[in-house]
Every structure is written in C-alpha cells, then in structure tokens.
Amino acid sequence: xxxxxxxxxxxxxxxxxxxxxxxxxxxxxxxxxxxxxxxxxxxxxxxxxxxxxxxxxxxxxxxxxxxxxxxxxxxxxxxxxxxxxxxxxxxxxxxxxxxxxxxxxxxxxxxxxxxxxxxxxxxxxxxxxxxxxxxxxxxxxxxxxxxxxxxxxxxxxxxxxxxxxxxxxxxxxxxxxxxxxxxxxxxxxxxxxxxxxxxxxxxxxxxxxxxxxxxxxxxxxxxxxxxxxxxxxxxxxxxxxxxxxxxxxxxxxxxxxxxxxxxxxxxxxxxxxxxx
Amino acid sequence: xxxxxxxxxxxxxxxxxxxxxxxxxxxxxxxxxxxxxxxxxxxxxxxxxxxxxxxxxxxxxxxxxxxxxxxxxxxxxxxxxxxxxxxxxxxxxxxxxxxxxxxxxxxxxxxxxxxxxxxxxxxxxxxxxxxxxxxxxxxxxxxxxxxxxxxxxxxxxxxxxxxxxxxxxxxxxxxxxxxxxxxxxxxxxxxxxxxxxxxxxxxxxxxxxxxxxxxxxxxxxxxxxxxxxxxxxxxxxxxxxxxxxxxxxxxxxxxxxxxxxxxxxxxxxxxxxxxx
Numbered sequence: 001x002x003x004x005x006x007x008x009x010x011x012x013x014x015x016x017x018x019x020x021x022x023x024x025x026x027x028x029x030x031x032x033x034x035x036x037x038x039x040x041x042x043x044x045x046x047x048x049x050x051x052x053x054x055x056x057x058x059x060x061x062x063x064x065x066x067x068x069x070x071x072x073x074x075x076x077x078x079x080x081x082x083x084x085x086x087x088x089x090x091x092x093x094x095x096x097x098x099x100x101x102x103x104x105x106x107x108x109x110x111x112x113x114x115x116x117x118x119x120x121x122x123x124x125x126x127x128x129x130x131x132x133x134x135x136x137x138x139x140x141x142x143x144x145x146x147x148x149x150x151x152x153x154x155x156x157x158x159x160x161x162x163x164x165x166x167x168x169x170x171x172x173x174x175x176x177x178x179x180x181x182x183x184x185x186x187x188x189x190x191x192x193x194x195x196x197x198x199x200x201x202x203x204x205x206x207x208x209x210x211x212x213x214x215x216x217x218x219x220x221x222x223x224x225x226x227x228x229x230x231x232x233x234x235x236x237x238x239x240x241x242x243x244x245x246x247x248x249x250x251x252x253x254x255x256x257x258x259x260x261x262x263x264x265x266x267x268x269x270x271x272x273x274x275x276x
Numbered sequence: 277x278x279x280x281x282x283x284x285x286x287x288x289x290x291x292x293x294x295x296x297x298x299x300x301x302x303x304x305x306x307x308x309x310x311x312x313x314x315x316x317x318x319x320x321x322x323x324x325x326x327x328x329x330x331x332x333x334x335x336x337x338x339x340x341x342x343x344x345x346x347x348x349x350x351x352x353x354x355x356x357x358x359x360x361x362x363x364x365x366x367x368x369x370x371x372x373x374x375x376x377x378x379x380x381x382x383x384x385x386x387x388x389x390x391x392x393x394x395x396x397x398x399x400x401x402x403x404x405x406x407x408x409x410x411x412x413x414x415x416x417x418x419x420x421x422x423x424x425x426x427x428x429x430x431x432x433x434x435x436x437x438x439x440x441x442x443x444x445x446x447x448x449x450x451x452x453x454x455x456x457x458x459x460x461x462x463x464x465x466x467x468x469x470x471x472x473x474x475x476x477x478x479x480x481x482x483x484x485x486x487x488x489x490x491x492x493x494x495x496x497x498x499x500x501x502x503x504x505x506x507x508x509x510x511x512x513x514x515x516x517x518x519x520x521x522x523x524x525x526x527x528x529x530x531x532x533x534x535x536x537x538x539x540x541x542x543x544x545x546x547x548x549x550x551x552x
Contacts, residue, residue: 050326054344058354060541068330078334078432193540264469265336
C-alpha cells in the first residue's frame, strides 16, 4: 500500500527513507525529513569520478559535494545510518550517452562494482533559514518549483565536464536583499551566497517569465531578482559529458540524509555510523 | 642573490612566488602575500588521487580542499595566474613508501604526467580574523610555531587513507572563547570551528607542554585551550598510506595563491586566469 506525502510529514529521515526503500513512497521530498540535509544525487562509473570531483571542487557553488561513496559500495556511510543509494532515493533518472533513457524507483539492477555515487547539497537548507528570518519565498507559498535558468556564466571545466551555470531565481523585497544574501552565504553546502543580484540580462537571462526549468514566478514591485548557483548545473554537465551511463535523482526527489541540514560539516559522527 | 623575508613583506602574492620560483627565496611564508590564501600542498600519483579526494571530502575540517590540478598539469589555474606547483612552493618534502626521503627547493625533475597536486586550506586565514577581532595569539606574538598534537579522534577512512586527527592548540582568554569559535566557523576552508574546547585529556592529549609538532605554548590563568583540526592530518595520512611517491610542502613553507584569503570560494574569476 502506498504511503502519502501527508503521512510522512513530521517523520524522521530514517522513516522516510524506509518508506522510499520499500517502494511505498516515490514522491518529492521538499518539506520531509524535517531538519535533515537533502541532497542531489549523481552516480557514474569510477573512470569519470576523479574528473567529476575536480569539477565539483572547482565549482563549489553549483556543486557543493556533501558525500561520495566508495567505488562499488552503495552505502553512503558518512551521510547517515544505513543509506543505500540504490533504493533510498524516491525516483531516479537514467542517462545513456548523455540522453535521458527512462526513470526508475530503484537502481538495484543498474548498480555495479565500478560505480561511484555523489551527493551534492541543495537549496532547501538556505530557503529554510530565509523563511525563519521572516522573508517569504513566492514559490514555496504557491507550492511551485523555483524558476531556473541557463545563465551565460561559464563553469570551470574539469576533464570532459563543463558548461554554463544554471541559476535559480528568487524575487526578494528590496529591504531584505542584504539580509538574504548574508544568510545564504552562511550555507556553503547549500550553494552559498548569490552569484548575481539585479538585472537578469547581465547574466544572459532575457525573459524571467520563461524559465528553462521549474515554474515561472513574478518579480513584484519593490522586489529584486536574486540568483543562486543551482544543483541542475552538474546534471547539465554530465549530460554534455555523454557518459555511457549516468544516474541522477529525479528533480525534487532528493536523498534525505541523517546529517542535520545546518551541520558545520556533512559527516555524521563516526559512532553514529552503522558501517563506518 | 637571495631575497630576505623582510624584503618580501608587503609584496604581492605574484612577486613572492616569482622570488620563490627563481630560487632566491626558500623560507617560511607566514605573514607574506598579505591577504592572499595560503595552502598546504600534497602531490601524488593519479592512482591514489580519487581516494585522497574522498578522504578530504569526508574530513573537511583537517583537509579543506582549495585546489586540485589536472593530472600531469602542474599549473594550479583555479588558484591564480601562472602558479606552477613544481617551483612555486618555497620548500618541498619528498616521501617514498611513506618515509621522508629528503627535501628540495623545486620538484621539476620529480613531476610526471601522472601526478596530481592538491592544495588544502590552512589556519592563517582564521588566525588573521581572530587577531583583527583583538584577540592576541601567543605563538604569533612570540614568533613560534603553533603547538600540534596527535589526538585520539579518528578520521573517516577512504581507501588506504586513514589515521588520527592532528589538532592545533591555541590558549584563548575565557571571555573570548565563544567569539573565537564563532569567527573560526566562518572559515570552513581554514579548518572551520574548533573540534574541541577545554580538557585536553578528552581528546587523548596528556601533556600540552610536549607537542608532537611545533613549539610548546603556555596555557595562562583564565585561558582555555581550544583545539582545531590541523593540516598536518593529511600529511600523517599520506605517510601511513605508504605511497611509492608523495610530495608535500615543508611545514610553514606554503603555497601562496592569488585568491583572497576571505574569498567565499577558492577559485579566481575565469577572466583572471591566464590558462583557464
């Protein structure tokens, strides 16, 4: 029997992952696993892993690395107890030679001894902090997906990984812009401070009402558009890299870790780890 | 003709590196390249690089990665203009099979097509911020090296890399402990917040007057010993890993980057990079 989103609200990260692993929940994760780090997921053969780690190190705002598996070991033991990357993400996208080739509820049959899984921080963490500071976010209030755009900002290449930075846009009341920038800078693992504030054209965005991903959101009178590096950037980079096989989470369907989302480092204490 | 430390004080990072590259300066770098990021250096064959990056990702406090070269390319192009890791560090230690096998002013003859160079943040950045906040640091006032100890804190292993965390100790007036902790947390690339505050025995340190590295420093009345993860940790890990060849900077003789030490990310803007 399926489990509903409403049923999982208020559940701990481990209970949400158990529902996902059992196949009884395959929905989006925003607002679930309250207080725990959520992460983008990218899985690829080891042959490309060193260059991908270099790409993340060189582009820490779009690609904040929060966990890396051992080669062939699907347990993400630094992120929590008993996290199996093959089954604990609600939905996966499967890319072959850079093209989307279907999605799946688990990847038990696709995982192999030469795979490496990467977890990358996402913007939920800083959005929660912004809301706690009393600044409303339009896309959350209206239950839509934040608008994302392909900017003209080049990422720093590494091996076959390169491409433009994808950015998310949030329209913020002018009086709160400085505060929101400062709050987001405190979360380097959630994309850090904004990469641009103000005129969208300066970073190559001509029409904010037509996002490349997500849903359009208005820019109100007295609001300023603020742009942050976005976790879709590495997805675009791996698509362009045309790896023979690459698996990602399905957007919005994140990995929920046991690490608190405001932890200074994304590593659970060794004594908490079942298999460390 | 050699160049003196005094002559280089006030020089920019590029000028200091030029003096080092020419072989005219091979001394320590504390206080030089004012305002620029300084980094620990570890160089190893590519075969070990993926595990070493995993080790750094899992132990971000002792091993904050600030730069990684392409395999075989000695230019650290994300850290600055024209930084050649083979010649721009004042002094190198050379390890073979985990044992120190000499030191050198440059490694032009040791670098090869399969080498990868890593730069890791160091504590200078947060020490400068602490001093700017008006808190004196004994080892700086007395021109000694900060005392460092092998703690009983296990690092999270990755491949053949593992070992105890090395920590540095600074005795801080009790009234400033919270401020100093908060200041250091702002610099995740300079080891971040303290890993322990107070009783040294709790992390396995029995005699603070006998540091394992550096010089002893007193703990005054009304002072509290504070401990931070230390950049010697990865040096110990690579020694224990017994790599056939591994090259590090000589302690205190750091790489000086062009990136400002308080930069949000340790990457120079692409348009500043000569070879990006």
